[in-house]
Amino acid sequence: MSKFSLLDCTLRDGGYITSWNFSDSAIRDMIASLSEAHIDYIECGYLNSLECKQDSTIFQNINKIIGFLPEARNSFFLAMADVAQFKPEDITPFDGRSIDGIRVVFYKHQIDEALEFAGSVKENGYKLFMQPMVTIDYSLNEYAALINRIAELNPYCISLVDSFGYMTQDDFRRYYNVVDNLLNLDINVGFHSHENMQLAFAVAQDVLNYNTARRVIIDASLYGIGRGAGNLCTETIANYYNSLLGFKYNIQILMRLINDYIMPVRKTKTWGFTPYLFLTGLYKCHPNFACYLLENHDVSVSDFEKFLLMIPYEMRTKCKKPYVEELYQRFII
Amino acid sequence: MSKFSLLDCTLRDGGYITSWNFSDSAIRDMIASLSEAHIDYIECGYLNSLECKQDSTIFQNINKIIGFLPEARNSFFLAMADVAQFKPEDITPFDGRSIDGIRVVFYKHQIDEALEFAGSVKENGYKLFMQPMVTIDYSLNEYAALINRIAELNPYCISLVDSFGYMTQDDFRRYYNVVDNLLNLDINVGFHSHENMQLAFAVAQDVLNYNTARRVIIDASLYGIGRGAGNLCTETIANYYNSLLGFKYNIQILMRLINDYIMPVRKTKTWGFTPYLFLTGLYKCHPNFACYLLENHDVSVSDFEKFLLMIPYEMRTKCKKPYVEELYQRFII
Numbered sequence: 001m002s003k004f005s006l007l008d009c010t011l012r013d014g015g016y017i018t019s020w021n022f023s024d025s026a027i028r029d030m031i032a033s034l035s036e037a038h039i040d041y042i043e044c045g046y047l048n049s050l051e052c053k054q055d056s057t058i059f060q061n062i063n064k065i066i067g068f069l070p071e072a073r074n075s076f077f078l079a080m081a082d083v084a085q086f087k088p089e090d091i092t093p094f095d096g097r098s099i100d101g102i103r104v105v106f107y108k109h110q111i112d113e114a115l116e117f118a119g120s121v122k123e124n125g126y127k128l129f130m131q132p133m134v135t136i137d138y139s140l141n142e143y144a145a146l147i148n149r150i151a152e153l154n155p156y157c158i159s160l161v162d163s164f165g166y167m168t169q170d171d172f173r174r175y176y177n178v179v180d181n182l183l184n185l186d187i188n189v190g191f192h193s194h195e196n197m198q199l200a201f202a203v204a205q206d207v208l209n210y211n212t213a214r215r216v217i218i219d220a221s222l223y224g225i226g227r228g229a230g231n232l233c234t235e236t237i238a239n240y241y242n243s244l245l246g247f248k249y250n251i252q253i254l255m256r257l258i259n260d261y262i263m264p265v266r267k268t269k270t271w272g273f274t275p276y277l278f279l280t281g282l283y284k285c286h287p288n289f290a291c292y293l294l295e296n297h298d299v300s301v302s303d304f305e306k307f308l309l310m311i312p313y314e315m316r317t318k319c320k321k322p323y324v325e326e327l328y329q330r331f332i333i
Numbered sequence: 334m335s336k337f338s339l340l341d342c343t344l345r346d347g348g349y350i351t352s353w354n355f356s357d358s359a360i361r362d363m364i365a366s367l368s369e370a371h372i373d374y375i376e377c378g379y380l381n382s383l384e385c386k387q388d389s390t391i392f393q394n395i396n397k398i399i400g401f402l403p404e405a406r407n408s409f410f411l412a413m414a415d416v417a418q419f420k421p422e423d424i425t426p427f428d429g430r431s432i433d434g435i436r437v438v439f440y441k442h443q444i445d446e447a448l449e450f451a452g453s454v455k456e457n458g459y460k461l462f463m464q465p466m467v468t469i470d471y472s473l474n475e476y477a478a479l480i481n482r483i484a485e486l487n488p489y490c491i492s493l494v495d496s497f498g499y500m501t502q503d504d505f506r507r508y509y510n511v512v513d514n515l516l517n518l519d520i521n522v523g524f525h526s527h528e529n530m531q532l533a534f535a536v537a538q539d540v541l542n543y544n545t546a547r548r549v550i551i552d553a554s555l556y557g558i559g560r561g562a563g564n565l566c567t568e569t570i571a572n573y574y575n576s577l578l579g580f581k582y583n584i585q586i587l588m589r590l591i592n593d594y595i596m597p598v599r600k601t602k603t604w605g606f607t608p609y610l611f612l613t614g615l616y617k618c619h620p621n622f623a624c625y626l627l628e629n630h631d632v633s634v635s636d637f638e639k640f641l642l643m644i645p646y647e648m649r650t651k652c653k654k655p656y657v658e659e660l661y662q663r664f665i666i
Binding site (some may be wrong): 168169170197198199201202205206223233235236239240243244251252255256258259260262263272273275278279282300301302305 | 501502503530531532534535538539556566568569572573576577584585588589591592593595596605606608611612615633634635638
């Protein structure tokens with residue numbers, strides 16, 4: 001595998017658009033085909049101890065994923081676990097038949113829980129991916145402290161996560177340098193970005209200029225499907241790497257998957273850059289302020305900007321549906 | 334004015350979406366407000382000797398634009414002239430009351446005509462912007478020859494034009510270097526890009542790393558409105574320059590213009606990145622193969638890819654409606 005690699009998160013982040021409803025045959029075909037297209041890492045869905053559904057990329061346990069994986073293991077198969085939703089005791093030992101790794105996602109207030117959970121992931125033999133959400137919410141010192149704690153677990157990868165879609169190339173480089181200075185070169189760095197300010201692709205291109213031997217793993221999804229403004233598109237970054245680095249990602253297969261599984265979703269659902277999501281990025285607010293509000297109200301761009309400006313600074317990164325509604329009722333008085 | 338500057342082409346390139354129908358009051362407000370937002374160059378519309386309409390950004394003559402310009406001339410006001418649509422004898426002398434400059438747009442087979450037209454632009458006292466469409470269609474040698482011919486006219490600006498939306502940072506740099514080696518430093522370079530492969534913003538960001546004192550002028554439009562996959566967004570690049578360079582583009586004003594004039598258009602019209610337009614970029618085809626075909630036919634992404642692949646190589650950059658239809662009829666047999 002090259003120093004530059006791609007991780008497709010369609011089945012997981014795209015799930016925010018489909019409520020994780022993908023038919024069993026679609027899940028199977030997408031995983032096998034992404035692998036056939038030489039995508040290096042494939043995120044198959046979420047682990048969630050409490051949910052048990054058919055035709056879904058929410059998996060109640062690790063063994064449930066076995067039936068969806070192709071025989072040929074040319075890619076690494078992953079699932080995401082939110083520390084609040086999957087119990088560490090539900091992690092069954094790695095035996096080579098299910099996923100290869102677990103992406104542990106957590107907020108800043110969940111660090112202790114996340115590290116404990118991560119310990120179980122390692123003990124059970126999985127590749128450990130650490131995904132601290134809203135990375136930019138950590139000061140560089142706080143981030144260094146986090147990295148040092150994570151380092152003790154010897155993870156496979158730590159990701160820079162731009163949950164709100166406003167990190168520039170410069171921002172990524174600053175956090176990357178912390179990792180690069182503190183971690184062994186065999187620990188990879190991931191990039192998970194969102195398109196609120198259309199910055200994702202430029203960051204992914206800039207990564208090629210990084211002066212390091214460390215492997216970077218770029219997250220992307222087919223046609224950018226994902227919550228809010230969506231993700232970097234797998235097809236655009238894969239083709240860019242093909243053109244610039246001579247890689248052999250199979251774009252035809254990616255387009256066939258878009259045709260078969262993403263375009264039908266696009267008929268009724270929407271995602272991607274809008275002026276509303278740009279404004280959430282501009283004012284460093286959680287994008288759900290736009291998503292939740294526009295679900296129930298017809299709000300103009302100008303009114304939405306005024307609405308964002310009345311959110312107390314400390315509440316801008318916290319977004320619960322009832323709070324958005326309560327705030328809007330105050331706004332329209 | 335800084336080394337890095339922005340040109341808003343909403344009223345001209347956005348016209349492909351609105352058939353250039355903007356109300357007179359909208360045109361007036363947009364020009365004045367973009368100028369108030371400190372946008373450096375504002376393209377007011379097209380010059381076209383044959384058309385005469387109200388509530389339109391197609392202007393039959395240069396003096397017609399006077400009534401739309403604000404008194405304070407804090408920005409440069411421009412119009413585009415297609416050498417096939419505006420007669421050089423219709424260029425009236427510059428007197429400081431109408432536009433400051435004319436953007437001369439031409440295809441490779443129109444170079445002689447364009448240079449003659451450009452001579453009239455200069456003779457009449459306007460800033461001359463040269464816009465050779467599909468810049469990548471010129472070999473670097475051909476491009477150098479073109480630049481040398483243009484140099485004799487001492488233009489204000491020459492633009493690198495990615496009409497089909499597939500030029501990468503590296504491509505732009507290669508063509509830029511030709512200009513940079515051949516032209517006096519006081520001649521500016523423009524960048525006009527499209528979003529077929531989502532490359533525009535990365536190119537505009539990379540420009541900040543260019544090792545030159547030459548001024549660059551980046552084209553953009555509000556919410557990216559423009560034909561096919563649209564343009565770089567004025568609001569995203571303006572905010573990026575504000576963040577990185579401490580510029581003072583007024584983003585609030587840009588958002589108000591999007592609210593008042595672009596969102597109403599968006600209710601019935603669409604533009605921006607799609608898998609279809611990605612495919613036109615991938616196979617280096619004119620994006621109108623997607624636009625024309627999808628106007629009249631419901632074609633899947635997979636069928637569209639097969640359709641593009643049957644276009645003879647030499648016809649991929651040439652796209653007329655009847656040809657697209659004829660080809661499609663052959664395709665579906």
